[in-house]
Amino acid sequence: MIAPRLEWLLPEPLLDPPAFAGFGRPVATLLARRGFGDEAALHAFLEAGESSLHDVSLMADADVALARIERALDAGERIAIWGDYDADGMTAVAVWAIALRAVGAEAARHVPSRLADGYGLSRSGLEQLAAAGVGLVITCDCGIVSVEEVEVARQLGMDVIVTDHHLPSGALPRALAVVDPQRPDCEYPDPDLTGAGIAYKMAAALVAGRGAVVADLAGIAAIGTIADMAPMTGESRAIVRLGLDELARSQRAGLRALLARAAEQPQRPTARDLAFGVAPRINAAGRIDDAELAISLLLEEDPVAAERIADELEEVHRRRRDLTVAAVEVANRLAAGNPGSGPIAIRDDEWAPGIVGLVAGRLADSLARPVAVAARVGEELRGSVRGPRDFHVAAALEACAALLSKRGGHAGAGGFSLPASGWNAFAAAWTQLPRPYPPDPNRNPERAGLLAVDLVLPAAHLGWTLADEIDRLAPFGPAHVEPILAVTGLQVVEARRVGGAGEHLMIRLRRGAETFDAIAFGTPLDRPTPEPETWLDLVGTLERDEFQGEPRLRLRTLDYADAASSPLAARRLATPPTVAIAVDPVAVG
Numbered sequence: 001m002i003a004p005r006l007e008w009l010l011p012e013p014l015l016d017p018p019a020f021a022g023f024g025r026p027v028a029t030l031l032a033r034r035g036f037g038d039e040a041a042l043h044a045f046l047e048a049g050e051s052s053l054h055d056v057s058l059m060a061d062a063d064v065a066l067a068r069i070e071r072a073l074d075a076g077e078r079i080a081i082w083g084d085y086d087a088d089g090m091t092a093v094a095v096w097a098i099a100l101r102a103v104g105a106e107a108a109r110h111v112p113s114r115l116a117d118g119y120g121l122s123r124s125g126l127e128q129l130a131a132a133g134v135g136l137v138i139t140c141d142c143g144i145v146s147v148e149e150v151e152v153a154r155q156l157g158m159d160v161i162v163t164d165h166h167l168p169s170g171a172l173p174r175a176l177a178v179v180d181p182q183r184p185d186c187e188y189p190d191p192d193l194t195g196a197g198i199a200y201k202m203a204a205a206l207v208a209g210r211g212a213v214v215a216d217l218a219g220i221a222a223i224g225t226i227a228d229m230a231p232m233t234g235e236s237r238a239i240v241r242l243g244l245d246e247l248a249r250s251q252r253a254g255l256r257a258l259l260a261r262a263a264e265q266p267q268r269p270t271a272r273d274l275a276f277g278v279a280p281r282i283n284a285a286g287r288i289d290d291a292e293l294a295i296s297l298l299l300e301e302d303p304v305a306a307e308r309i310a311d312e313l314e315e316v317h318r319r320r321r322d323l324t325v326a327a328v329e330v331a332n333r334l335a336a337g338n339p340g341s342g343p344i345a346i347r348d349d350e351w352a353p354g355i356v357g358l359v360a361g362r363l364a365d366s367l368a369r370p371v372a373v374a375a376r377v378g379e380e381l382r383g384s385v386r387g388p389r390d391f392h393v394a395a396a397l398e399a400c401a402a403l404l405s406k407r408g409g410h411a412g413a414g415g416f417s418l419p420a421s422g423w424n425a426f427a428a429a430w431t432q433l434p435r436p437y438p439p440d441p442n443r444n445p446e447r448a449g450l451l452a453v454d455l456v457l458p459a460a461h462l463g464w465t466l467a468d469e470i471d472r473l474a475p476f477g478p479a480h481v482e483p484i485l486a487v488t489g490l491q492v493v494e495a496r497r498v499g500g501a502g503e504h505l506m507i508r509l510r511r512g513a514e515t516f517d518a519i520a521f522g523t524p525l526d527r528p529t530p531e532p533e534t535w536l537d538l539v540g541t542l543e544r545d546e547f548q549g550e551p552r553l554r555l556r557t558l559d560y561a562d563a564a565s566s567p568l569a570a571r572r573l574a575t576p577p578t579v580a581i582a583v584d585p586v587a588v589g
């Protein structure tokens, strides 16, 4: 008997879902669960695009900022873009650079080095810009907390326009304009835009205002929007939909070279390609090389140069991947010495500081515990924290403030630095923090191994109609995830281990006279292989792929269990006998 490996969180059955034109009962059930009340709301969501964008003037200071940029353009004043070394920040820089070029200005670019400078504005960088004759600095994806540095810029005779989406820390910087929907006094209807999303809104307004036309602004902003995990709702969804269309048709040599390497079908890139192919490549440059490498690729218009830069970035990406795999292996060994469910602190001075966030993320996901990971930079340790939802990372770092030289972040992620000599004291304090944090006796620590199911489905519904309907709900992302299905009524034909070390499990299943394939990537080796002829319930997502040149569907499986011991068994028994079918008595829901 095979029991489930994870705990399946089944949705409450929905007996009478509303109808949505063009969607069958299963997807209609899903849509009702996601809060769509009527056709109009659903249509607005699915067709999000140009008409769903809000007027940028609704953002506090946006008009002041645009007027100041106009003045700089008219006067031929030197403009600099100050960005960040992650994919959101780098794509925001590229959006501004392309837009300013379209209206006749070649802007200077300044992206700090993760290693040498760290995040945000700095005195030395501002002094360089002032010495180069810059009169106006536009920040993107940073600047809202750079209160002191904005004073430095003023003393150097430069105006600053801050565009950012991070939370202010108390007083706003005294910049000429502060464009940030997280400003407490900003009444912009959509607070979830990323740095690249805000750059797109502002830059598109600038270009339109000057009567110019330029391609690829939404396409590049879509990359940053997805990289920064913006919810796939609201204006971010509209930018991603517009951007995917634009990327498909883009003539920009750098984008074409990047998509050729990072998208499954470069002529039809998807949100998944951006998340798992494009964004990691751009991020790799900022993590272990120079952010400018990725930005120059986004901007490149010459095909020969684009190929060369794309190859170079590809190599950086491969190196970043190898470094991460090796570091996660070591980190897992180090974490094994920390039983329990409390916070963990891990340090290895061999690790590249640019990958500690990735290592912390992998461990926090697999262990469902708060994880702090640090590496050495000179006399200092730089670290990154990720944690489950019951652990407020920024608040927890605040509790260790006395032991840290720098700290910052939000609920789910954060960063810190401290003198190398202070590690033991920090690790001791950190690992003693309670879970949940802040302590709340009514909140249970999140457990590892929960699997939230969106829809329970008899196998008869698995097919192209369902796949097409689910496709129409894309792009998926936070707040609108790819539907996870629990499927029942499948009998095993054969199951076998595949992959170099047998780490994946391939299951061929039968429903009636047809076969249906399932693939479970990364199935632990101690998981039993299902026996032929047994009935299996499976949880996973519906995936299109190609087999011997023919399109086919398969279930990308996250967990499976014998029908008799699966969490669906209880629901099967609850079904009235009048609708019971021998092998398939579970209703959609």
Ligand SMILES: [Mn+2]
Pocket (backbone or CB within 6 Å): 088, 089, 141, 165, 194, 195, 196, 228
């Ligand atoms: Mn960002």
